[in-house]
Amino acid sequence: MESDFTANNAVADIYIEDGILFFIYQPNIHLSLQLAKDAVTRRLSVQKDKAYPVFCDVRGLASSDKVARDYLAREGSVLVKAVSFLAKDYISLRIIKFYMSNDIHGIPSRIFTQSYHALKFLQQFK
Numbered sequence: 001m002e003s004d005f006t007a008n009n010a011v012a013d014i015y016i017e018d019g020i021l022f023f024i025y026q027p028n029i030h031l032s033l034q035l036a037k038d039a040v041t042r043r044l045s046v047q048k049d050k051a052y053p054v055f056c057d058v059r060g061l062a063s064s065d066k067v068a069r070d071y072l073a074r075e076g077s078v079l080v081k082a083v084s085f086l087a088k089d090y091i092s093l094r095i096i097k098f099y100m101s102n103d104i105h106g107i108p109s110r111i112f113t114q115s116y117h118a119l120k121f122l123q124q125f126k
Contacts, residue, residue, distance in 0.1 A: 010026060011025065011026060011029060011031075011035050011038060011039045012024055012025045012026060012029075012039055012042075013026070014039075015046065016046060016047075019052065020053050020054070020055055020122050020126065021046065021047060021052040021053070021054045021055070022055045023039075023054055023055065023056045024056075024060070025057060025058055027060045028062045029061050030062055030063050030064070030065075031065065031068045031069075032064075032068055033067045033068045033071055035068065036064075036069075036072050036076065040071075040072070040076050044078065047079050050079065051079040051080065052079070052080070052081060053082040053083070053084075053122035053126060054080050054081075054084070055084055055086065055115075055118055055122060056083055056085050056086070057115075058085055058087050058096060059086060059087060077107050081107070081125040082107060082121070082122055082124075082125040083107060083108070083109045083110075084109075084110050084111075084112055084118035084119070085109070085110070085111045085112065085118070086112055086118050087111055093111065096111050097111075108125065
């Protein structure tokens with residue numbers, strides 16, 4: 001994995017590769033408001049004031065607080081050109097659909113179950 005910058009922590013691995021920002025949640029994460037804020041801060045530090053399309057792998061999310069989801073739907077979309085979510089189960093899909101239904105920024109977003117299709121969607125936003 002070749003990347004411009006990497007920020008790995010207990011919540012997610014974050015890196016940029018080929019013009020796409022990858023945000024991959026660690027396994028069994030319960031996303032609280034504080035963890036959501038920390039994740040956004042780390043993501044923004046990786047981006048260094050540059051907007052990117054984002055590949056967001058939420059398969060590691062076990063659950064999330066409503067306030068964390070609300071925060072991500074608002075502040076979590078700063079410097080994001082588009083988002084492709086990679087999901088695998090009901091909980092992940094529910095979290096993503098909530099995010100997408102509250103997206104007031106008009107950021108193109110789609111849900112995928114295969115990485116290839118998620119990455120292909122983002123190519124047009126690079």
